[in-house]
Amino acid sequence: MATLKYSRQREAIKNYLVGRLDHPTADMVYSAIREIYPNISLGTVYRNLTLLASQGEIIKISCGQNSDRFDGRTELHHHIVCEKCGQVEDLFGLNAQMIDQMAAGNYDGDIYGHQLYFYGKCKKCKEEEKSLKTG
Amino acid sequence: MATLKYSRQREAIKNYLVGRLDHPTADMVYSAIREIYPNISLGTVYRNLTLLASQGEIIKISCGQNSDRFDGRTELHHHIVCEKCGQVEDLFGLNAQMIDQMAAGNYDGDIYGHQLYFYGKCKKCKEEEKSLKTG
DNA sequence: TTCTTTGCAAAGCGTTTGCACTAGA
DNA sequence: TCTAGTGCAAACGCTTTGCAAAGAA
Numbered sequence: 001m002a003t004l005k006y007s008r009q010r011e012a013i014k015n016y017l018v019g020r021l022d023h024p025t026a027d028m029v030y031s032a033i034r035e036i037y038p039n040i041s042l043g044t045v046y047r048n049l050t051l052l053a054s055q056g057e058i059i060k061i062s063c064g065q066n067s068d069r070f071d072g073r074t075e076l077h078h079h080i081v082c083e084k085c086g087q088v089e090d091l092f093g094l095n096a097q098m099i100d101q102m103a104a105g106n107y108d109g110d111i112y113g114h115q116l117y118f119y120g121k122c123k124k125c126k127e128e129e130k131s132l133k134t135g
Numbered sequence: 136m137a138t139l140k141y142s143r144q145r146e147a148i149k150n151y152l153v154g155r156l157d158h159p160t161a162d163m164v165y166s167a168i169r170e171i172y173p174n175i176s177l178g179t180v181y182r183n184l185t186l187l188a189s190q191g192e193i194i195k196i197s198c199g200q201n202s203d204r205f206d207g208r209t210e211l212h213h214h215i216v217c218e219k220c221g222q223v224e225d226l227f228g229l230n231a232q233m234i235d236q237m238a239a240g241n242y243d244g245d246i247y248g249h250q251l252y253f254y255g256k257c258k259k260c261k262e263e264e265k266s267l268k269t270g
Numbered sequence: 271t272t273c274t275t276t277g278c279a280a281a282g283c284g285t286t287t288g289c290a291c292t293a294g295a
Numbered sequence: 296t297c298t299a300g301t302g303c304a305a306a307c308g309c310t311t312t313g314c315a316a317a318g319a320a
Contacts (some may be wrong), residue, residue, distance in 0.1 A: 066198030080238070093237075103213070107226060109260070110255045112254050113253070113255075114253045116250075122244040123243045
């Protein structure tokens with residue numbers, strides 16, 4: 001494997017992701033980084049997101065929406081996708097290692113990890129619907 | 136919503152999926168159905184797969200591979216993706232409703248369900264590697 | 271200097287869609 | 296007959312890639 005060299009673009013992408021609680025798409029990352037490096041290209045954003053994810057510095061979220069999302073928090077946790085507004089939120093509190101262990105007990109291959117996506121309705125959409133009904 | 140009419144193509148797609156344990160991509164479904172209906176188009180396959188999935192008659196698996204896969208078994212269960220050969224297997228035995236309930240306890244919106252994808256190495260790839268090492 | 275990363279633009283690939291035609295009810 | 300479904304081909308949207316120039320070590 002080739003030696004990794006520093007790049008200010010990659011650092012900016014990493015910093016941007018670590019500092020947020022939402023889960024931006026590649027395009028959202030691109031827009032944000034362009035405010036610091038106006039010449040950055042979408043290709044560079046994709047290359048760095050893929051690189052960072054492969055190194056475990058960020059997490060790639062492929063939950064069946066049209067585009068992937070990225071998460072700067074690397075602690076074991078899960079995600080919930082609002083079927084109404086598309087927002088992706090973090091969900092802590094489920095024991096990820098226990099889930100892997102339970103699966104390993106039912107499987108004759110090896111299990112390295114998992115991705116768990118919940119689908120539902122976020123608090124905001126839930127309340128908006130409630131206020132529509134009550135008038 | 137428009138009334139649903141019977142279509143022999145859709146029935147063939149459904150029957151094909153229900154009869155298998157692997158998890159074909161749209162393209163694999165297309166190839167298979169073309170042996171019965173040589174004129175079927177890829178667009179029709181996609182339209183019917185989307186329709187069947189939206190009706191809950193099949194399950195769409197979006198586990199981050201380049202293309203989605205489809206599953207004719209609709210009982211609650213999970214999937215495991217082999218990182219080596221890309222094969223997707225069913226995994227039964229984990230209590231899906233319990234997972235939803237645990238998540239609901241940590242979330243202030245509503246949870247309707249989830250998709251849980253394990254990543255690892257299937258039995259076949261595991262054994263192939265072992266026999267390579269021992270010679 | 272040497273090798274990695276970048277910007278740009280084009281290509282790739284899975285999926286969706288518009289339209290005229292076919293077929294189910 | 297009336298409307299939903301089909302086949303075809305073009306378009307779409309996200310992502311990847313080839314290449315020459317720029318930048319890190």
